[in-house]
Amino acid sequence: MKNKWKNLKREMKKNRQLYFIVLPVVLFYIIFRYGPMYGSIIAFMDYRPAKGFFGSDWVGLKHFSKFFNDTYFLRVIRNTILISVYSIVFSMPAAIIFALLINEIRNSKFKKTVQTISYLPHFVSLVVICGMLKEFLGSDGIITSIFSFLGGERKNLLMVPEYYKTIHVASGIWQTVGWNTIIYLSAMSSIDQEQYEAADLDGAGRFAKMRYITIPCILPTITIMFIMKLGQVMSVGYEKILLLSNTANREAAQVISSYVYDLSLGASYPQYSYSSAVGLFTSVINLLLVTLGNKICKMLNGSGLW
Amino acid sequence: MKKRIKRSLGDRIFDIVNTIFMIGMMIIMLYPFWYVAMASFSNSSHLMAHTGILLKPLDFTLDAYRMVAKNPNLISGYLNTILIVGVGTFSSTLVTALGAFVMSRKPFPFKRILMFMMIFTMYFSGGMIPTYILNNNWLHLGNNRLVLILPALVTTYNLIILRTGFEAIPDSLEESAKLDGAKDITILFKIIIPVAMPSIAVIILYYAVGYWNSWFEASIYMTDRSKYPLQVILREILIMNSTAEMGAGEGGNAVAIAESIKYATVMVATVPILCIYPFLQKYFVKGTMIGAVKG
Known part of the structure; x- marks a missing residue:
């Protein structure tokens, strides 16, 4: 396990540029594609814009x-x-x-x-x-x-x-x-x-x-x-x-x-x-x-x- | 060459019927646009009274175009759309090329998981409301033109098309550059992109059409009328019937003029596209073909 991390670190260092190149795409998918997927848990809440995402109450399957x-x-x-x-x-x-x-x-x-x-x-x-x-x-x-x-x-x-x-x-x-x-x-x-x-x-x-x-x-x-x-x-x-x-x-x-x-x-x-x-x-x-x-x-x- | 077997009567009848059918299809495809064009050049009160087929303008006039040219919304809409299409297409193509480059290179340990992450979003998404809340309430992109670009920056389909194009480039090209000490980024911009220009052209066109046609996002995020892109203005004029204000002050003829203004608006928004697409269609066709193979 430790060895694997070491190898990965070495590889990332060696191909630093490659990781910078791929960064914008990864960020895009995480923020704009996976962000809303995570956000869809408001389907299990009573979301109120005033209370915000973390302040709203959980209601389980009520809406379904x-x-x-x-x-x-x-x-x-x-x-x-x-x-x-x-x-x-x-x-x-x-x-x-x-x-x-x-x-x-x-x-x-x-x-x-x-x-x-x-x-x-x-x-x-x-x-x-x-x-x-x-x-x-x-x-x-x-x-x-x-x-x-x-x-x-x-x-x-x-x-x-x-x-x-x-x-x-x-x-x-x-x-x-x-x-x-x-x-x-x-x-x-x-x-x-x-x-x-x-x-x-x-x-x-x-x-x-x-x-x-x-x-x-x-x-x-x-x-x-x-x-x-x-x-x-x-x-x-x-x-x-x-x-x-x-x-x-x-x-x-x-x-x-x-x-x-x-x-x-x-x-x-x-x-x-x-x-x-x-x-x-x-x-x-x-x-x-x-x-x-x-x-x-x-x-x-x-x-x-x- | 092949020997022509004498064509039978049935064969010839088939050809004739088929040709007639094709001409009929072309008329069905073209006539609606012809009607719009002729109606836009027509005198609006004659047009109001007219029902049925229209083959030539009724009492030729350019009044409707004069009204359209005076509409400040349409002009600002056009400018906004040009801005969004330009900046959006450029950034989308750039970011997609960066992604496709890494995804088509062999030594990248996260390639498989990243590809799965991307393809998964083609079949599952967070949906309209979570997306809206993220962009509007969290990222505070509401009423900012960036909201029309950033959330639509990369399309997985286009990334796959470009990756396929990049994969077709022989490794030897890249390796000789590497021996000369070229870095990844240099290889991408100096070798890969110029060689893969036909695939780049395909995705440029796909992105440009996407930005040009999109209206829904602007209609929910933009509150400032001066920032509306063309399609939202078109929707107001064509779907929500807000032409009356344009025709107002024209001697109580507002309703009649509104009718031909709509047709002139369609013309102004569509003719540029119709002039360009026949020359670019081979790239679009190529895109659907790669997409169909790679899914």
């Missing part, structure tokens, strides 16, 4: 049981899971099909143009995207006009709770479908061309080649993406929700992460400890889900995320 009995508990969990599931069910196939069809474009210039244009919405900030959505979905917006032309009622579509999840997921697909093809296209580009040539000789058509060569070859990529997405099923980000939700659609739009905001920073009487408990509860579930997903990935593929 409060969350389970919260009238909004089922609502936020349901909204979170539904938005996640809709996103997975619609956006993954959309990206895969789009990638398959891009892969079939013969003219490489046209292919590049399609790709570049499909990446465009990905580079526009979320605030601008949501601002555009608000305009387009307003009672005289262009999407509303198309909607009413097709037989729908003309009104502000963002005010209708029943439409919220569709709007959220569909706009998400529009913004990311092009970008999400990158990973599948790169998997397709590593497929051996000889397989296609052999299939040509057998007289296979385009769909047959897609079905029997392309899709089986990218299946491992699809599986990994799917499991990763499943691991994030409880973590719908609050940013888009905060930008798009309003008092009318809140019942369909409020997810766990935005509920944490509504309880604390967005409230006139912030409940710091309670909202931290809600946040901590979901963080732990997320971690378990990701770990589980990683295990499954390793079982199927031999390699996981870590």
Whole structure:
């Protein structure tokens, strides 16, 4: 033991510069990443800013049981899971099909143009995207006009709770479908061309080649993406929700992460400890889900995320 | 070269249908921006009365842009964002490069535990409120522009991308410099960073986009309007409908003008990005690829 310390000291002295170089990164992670993790023990306290972190009373699991009995508990969990599931069910196939069809474009210039244009919405900030959505979905917006032309009622579509999840997921697909093809296209580009040539000789058509060569070859990529997405099923980000939700659609739009905001920073009487408990509860579930997903990935593929 | 097998009719029909589909997709991706552009050049009262598709400006005018140019918040927002993107991207890239350098070097005893510490934060975080209390009540960073940079200084994902780039550099380069007596820091700045410039470019862009797009942090920490970055100003104008004050004093036409001001604001905030990204997209694509492999 003593010897080990001595060796370590010698090594630190020898590579002094290396330790100075790594110091900023280590400090960053300790203060700004592990600091809040330590701070999340306020979920077990009745934190009062006036009393401070060390002066507040411990209350055990009070806030967690409060969350389970919260009238909004089922609502936020349901909204979170539904938005996640809709996103997975619609956006993954959309990206895969789009990638398959891009892969079939013969003219490489046209292919590049399609790709570049499909990446465009990905580079526009979320605030601008949501601002555009608000305009387009307003009672005289262009999407509303198309909607009413097709037989729908003309009104502000963002005010209708029943439409919220569709709007959220569909706009998400529009913004990311092009970008999400990158990973599948790169998997397709590593497929051996000889397989296609052999299939040509057998007289296979385009769909047959897609079905029997392309899709089986990218299946491992699809599986990994799917499991990763499943691991994030409880973590719908609050940013888009905060930008798009309003008092009318809140019942369909409020997810766990935005509920944490509504309880604390967005409230006139912030409940710091309670909202931290809600946040901590979901963080732990997320971690378990990701770990589980990683295990499954390793079982199927031999390699996981870590 | 390969022998072209005569293409069947079905094959050709597929190509035609696929081309039409792709053109349709491009229209869906582009049209919203086209609509915004045309609406921003339109006469606001005509625009108010108009519903449905817009292909060209209604009664072309630059009024909305005149109003936008007069908005002091938008100008200060732009300046704040440029400052944050500049300083933030530079410091983030520097600190990430320092970290990635040590993490990609073989003789460092704490490499494994440090890497685990970093990756763990990708899947578990303290959450919104503890982070807020730390930054605001403990570090007293509230209303200080540093709060938009320091807590976002290093992204583990970017550090992994850069580490992968550094690892690809052959050891022989480093060793010959070491024989010449070069210190670690010299090796990093004189050899590693110049050789790994393509990976550095990837993370510079990722950080820059991150700082450019971020709005939530500023909206909870900043109380001083003059320190608001562009995205927070945009949120006020686009989401919280505060255009009325800009249109005020324009002959009671405030509501109508507000409409086209919004579109002009979107243009002013988005066009610079849209002009740059086609030239930089290959770096972004490269980043997602490394990230996907290394997870």
